[in-house]
Amino acid sequence: MKNKKLGLNTVCTHTGEVQDKQFKGAVSPLYMSSSYAFEDIDEKRYPRYFNTPNQQALSKKVAALEHTEAAMIFGSGMAAISTSLLAFLHKGDHIVLQNALYGGTMNLVLEEFDKYGIEYTFTKSLDIKDFKKAIQKNTKVIYIETPSNPLLKITDIRKIAKLAKKHNLVSMIDNTFASPVNQLPATMGIDIIIHSATKYFGGHSDILAGAVAASEAHMNRIFQLGKNLGGSLSDFTVWMLERSMKTLGIRVKEQNKNALKLASYLDKHPAVAKVYYPGLRSHEDYELAKSQMSGFGGMMSFELNPEYDVATFFKSLKLIKPSMSLAGVESTMLSPTQTSHALLTPEERKKQGIADGLIRFSVGIEERKDIIADIKQAIKKSKKK
CATH class of the missing domain: 3.90.1150.10 (Aspartate Aminotransferase, domain 1)
Known part of the structure; x- marks a missing residue:
């Protein structure tokens, strides 16, 4: 049965499990190895490459929940945000961001983007007209967060997605506050969905993690930078996160x-x-x-x-x-x-x-x-x- 036909709690419980072929256990086995074979294998696995058995399996669960082709798990929400942004922004590029954002995201932009030669504009409001006005010839990305932290402001996701596509821009959303239980940005046209998985995905105040979901093409671009920045997550925490997401x-x-x-x-x-x-x-x-x-x-x-x-x-x-x-x-x-x-x-x-x-x-x-x-x-x- 395909994931799109499965109900929410079924996806949370079963999609992205690692099959215990040896002992037939009811839960995913944990593979703690940081070193894998390179000869006579289908895939060369390395923790920093986001492709250990537990990392790959959990990514499938996130993608299924967000209705995207692929996903990746990161060491923190900020690792997910920074890697996603820098994968699509280079020297001379410009980004439009809504004015109501998580403080960590805003601080990243204000303190680091000038060093990289990346230009940015914060909108005056969440009205679509302000997003249109902020777009420049070198704009590459539109970034939103809805509901926003901490005032729970709402941005019109469909209008943002339509605007981004009209101008051939990449649209990104921080979907942390809503979670895929309450909001599915990909079904409304958003390209890249980001989470602080520390929050609702983890749900028990005991792990630190991030997640990104998107198309195969967009995720490959994020992966190419992610493997160099090294923001991967330890497999024990990945295993804990998969356990937690069963009850999401x-x-x-x-x-x-x-x-x-x-x-x-x-x-x-x-x-x-x-x-x-x-x-x-x-x-x-x-x-x-x-x-x-x-x-x-x-x-x-x-x-x-x-x-x-x-x-x-x-x-x-x-x-x-x-x-x-x-x-x-x-x-x-x-x-x-x-x-x-x-x-x-x-x-x-x-x-x-x-x-x-x-x-x-x-x-x-x-x-x-x-x-x-x-x-x-x-x-x-x-x-x-």
């Missing part, structure tokens, strides 16, 4: 449900000034999100009213962990200005609309009543006297 569909759908209920709760709470969640009808991009997402995800952000102290709120949490990163089965919160977007200047954060008091909320799979109870008591304790 189940985890994310539960997080979707929790997040929608919690966003509604916070949106009505008198202590909360604003909630950023695309699943709320009050969100400016609700209709767009609904048209291109099958679920609204487990991520949101919110701001407390001025009479509440954010630092005290974090310290008062008992169940929810004030913790870096996101998308684990446990609920976590953080301050973007101190973590994900700390590398940006206050001016750069202000341009993106990231307030110092903004709280990013990664919703887990705990019982909603328990999460709500923790938020309620933390808000109560954080009110300024």
Whole structure:
């Protein structure tokens, strides 16, 4: 049976397994070798070439989930992002990027691209008109992230894909926040899909990884640079990631449900000034999100009213962990200005609309009543006297 005919949870569970031909085990065997034979074999395997048995198998699962021809697994999300960008950008080239991006991605562009002679333009907004205006004669790539980190802004994927094709550009998307459970950019025309696999793919806050999915032709170009940069992942972590991805569909759908209920709760709470969640009808991009997402995800952000102290709120949490990163089965919160977007200047954060008091909320799979109870008591304790 072909993967396109299989259901989500079946793909998560079975596609990309390494067959245990010796002992017939139910799970993929782990091949830890860093040295393989070179004589009388079909393929010369080397970990840095992304082609060990476990690396290749997991890549098939990612490709199947994203509905692409091929995929690769990297050592981190930033390794996936940087390798993909530099594979298609050279000295004298230009890239258009949306203005609302993960801080690490923006920092990569601002700190490194000038050294390589790569020109770049950040759009003024997410309106397609601003993307059109930013395109130059030497533009090669359009890069978007939707939903965005940390304000959950939504970019029109279909319009971006159409624009890129019209100008013969390569379109790239950071699909981390949505995951392929909620959003399939390739089916809407995007060329290259990137993930911090540390997040929803891993889902248990215990691994660091990245992933890229695209056509065979695009992936070959990324591979040619990737083997030289050396951003591959150890096979033990690859094995752990494959294990984690078996429950991807189940985890994310539960997080979707929790997040929608919690966003509604916070949106009505008198202590909360604003909630950023695309699943709320009050969100400016609700209709767009609904048209291109099958679920609204487990991520949101919110701001407390001025009479509440954010630092005290974090310290008062008992169940929810004030913790870096996101998308684990446990609920976590953080301050973007101190973590994900700390590398940006206050001016750069202000341009993106990231307030110092903004709280990013990664919703887990705990019982909603328990999460709500923790938020309620933390808000109560954080009110300024």
